[in-house]
Amino acid sequence: MNKVIETIQNHRSLRHFEDKPLTDEQIKTIVTCAQSASTSSFIQAYSIIGVKDKEKKKKLAEIAGNQEYVEKNGHFFVFCADLYRHTIIGEKEQINVTPSIESTEKFMVALIDASLAAQNAAIAAESMGLGICYIGGIRNNLDDVKKILKTPDRVIPLFGLAVGVPTKKTETKPRLPYEHVYHEDQYEQNKEIYVSQLQEYDQLISSYYEERTGGKRKDRWTEQMALMLDRKSRMYMREFVQKNKLDLH
Template identity: 65%
Template sequence: MNEVIKTLLKHRSIRKFEERPLSNQEIETIVKSAQAASSSSFIQAYSIIGVKNKDTKQKLAELSGNQAYVAENGHFFVFCADLHRHELLAEKEGADVTTALESTEKFMVAVIDAALAAQNAAVAAESMGMGICYIGGLRNNLIGVSEVLKTPERVIPLFGLAVGYPAQNPDVKPRLPIGGVYFEDAYSSDEEQVKQLEEYNKVVSEYYMGRTAGARSDNWTGQMAKMLSNPARMYMKEFVNGKGFSNK
């Protein structure tokens, strides 16, 4: 097993970091690694906003649900779906690209490009001895986040990435069994999926029992059912459409 695979398999979310800001060189290395990710048709439909200012970090932490590690980390990156530059290049070239930019397909391309870039950044950071935590909580209030980051039309902050040197050492959280996510030649049967879920529930319950000295023993399907029974961020479609995405 090579070092890249070892790094991938030992991933944990880190929510407590040393008071040690990343150097400019470390930031540049992470961003360049993000840029090396694949991009659909070379469109590069994403941007990364690095946040150093403590007050700005604190505002984002509050908008994310008062998550302290949004404010307290080595560096905070915000990954955005970005078709604004494509609007600018169209003006430069005298082209009408509005229909393409407002298509659901290009919205998906922008989201996928940003996600691929972010995962490259995460792996790069972890390979350098750092820890990371993705912050989907930014989507709790994208109107506020967009105002703080001054993002223009056709730019949507998708999620944050807190990066820094770990000040904790949590266990690796067990994932679904490989048979629960990898199917060959066709999608798995419901019967097989239920079997995989039952096996996974046992693993997750044992994980929480060990992690909390018996104080918690809930399983994965129960967690997910509870979460999905309370729909969240239901303003998203209106916000996405309002930013000029996915209107066609």
């Protein structure tokens, strides 16, 4: 096993960082690695906003549910779907690109491009001995996030990435069984097999939580997911995206 694979398989979300800002060189390395990710048709439909300002980080932490590690980290990156620059490209080249930019397809391209770039950034950071934690909580109130980051129409902040020198590490959390995720030639639809794999995973996760918490917690994964999905969250998202002139067709 090479070091790249070791880095990927040793991933865990870390939430406690030293009070030590990343250097400009570290930031540039992480961003240039993000830029090396694959991008659909070379469209590069994303932007990354680095947040250093303490007051802005504090406000973002509050939006994210008072998550302290949004405020206290080495650097906070916000990954955005970005088709604003392509609007400018259309004006520059005097070509009507609006119908394409406002399509669901191009919105999906922007989401995928940003996600691929972010994962490159995460692996780069972890390979440098840094810890990372993705922050979806900024989507709790994107209207306020856009005001804080001053993003124009056709730019949607998707998630944050807290990066820093970790003060403590947790164990890696077991993932779904390989056989449950990987299908060959067609999707496995045998419900008995499907449920059996989920039950196996439930036992694994329950044991993981019980050991990690000293018996205080032993919930099953399917139980956790069902309860989470039972709570409606961020149901404003479609309206917000369309208000920002994306995903209209």
